[in-house]
Amino acid sequence: MTAILDPRDRLIVALDVPDVASAGAMIERLGDSVTFYKIGYQLGYAGGLPLVRKLADAGKKVFADLKMHDIGNTVAKGVESVAKLGATFLTVHAYPQTMQAAANASKGSDLRILAVTVLTSYDNEDLKAAGYQLGVSDLVTTRAQQAQALGIDGLVCSPEEAGNLRKLIKPEMVLVTPGVRPAGADIGDQKRVMTPAKAIAAGSDYLVVGRPILAADDPKAAAEAIVAEIAAAT
Ligand SMILES: O=C(O)c1cc(=O)[nH]c(=O)n1[C@@H]1O[C@H](COP(=O)(O)O)[C@@H](O)[C@H]1O
Secondary structure (H helix, E strand, O other): OOOOOOOOHHHEOOOOOHHHHHHHHHHHHHHHOOEEEEEEEHHHHHHHHHHHHHHHOOOOEEEEEEOOOOOOOHHHHHHHHHOOOOOEEEEEOOOOOHHHHHHHHHHOOOOEEEEEEEOOOOOOOHHHHHOOOOOHHHHHHHHHHHHHHHOOOOOEEEEEEHHHHHOOOOOOOEEEEEEEEOOOOOOOOOOOOOOOOHHHOOOOOOOEHHHHHHOOOHHHHHHHHHHHHHHOOO
16 A cells, blocks of 8 residues: 555655645645645534535545544445545444444545544553453454454554554555654644554555644645655655
């Protein structure tokens, strides 16, 4: 999977901004440095979903990060709706019923389903508090195996798990890793993080980066620096 990707196309910028106008301004500033955007809760719930089509028509790729999780019928219908928006990726939480419904509903469309294994803001203590007996590493592995068996296209995990998963899953499955921080950058609420170079070396196909780019004085320079780091590590 990674062999055919240009380093620039492996950076996905999370458009975590409050409204469509801010998104437009950020896209303008980033210009040609970014080819792949993610639209999640903040922008999506603020009227940003039509941007998926707009960006796709402008030649960009879009990751609809809606992290679906509901009864199977509702997930399937939601996936069918998102498939019409022109997104490349859509996230669902890695629960078997949810993944099965999403995998079936996306068949025949260009939309690829990513299963979110364990959120990168979670550590073993957080999982315990949420009632899980497995730690991060084991739960990510279990969910990755279930996702593969159910025909899911890719996984969202932290770069910390990418190395193990790369050995475990078939090469066609993509590994998409948030929890990426250039050296010295503020970690914020992320708990399982790596630098861009280390994430690529570990086996990530795509890096998702938000705040280190959005909050930079020069977001375009910050994006270019990450692309350069990806290129150097490839
Ligand atoms: O699905 C995601 O994209 C996601 C999964 C996950 O486990 N952790 C995670 O941070 N994300 C998203 O990745 C982005 C990371 O943003 P920053 O922490 O600002 O770089 C956010 O938009 C999160 O919603």
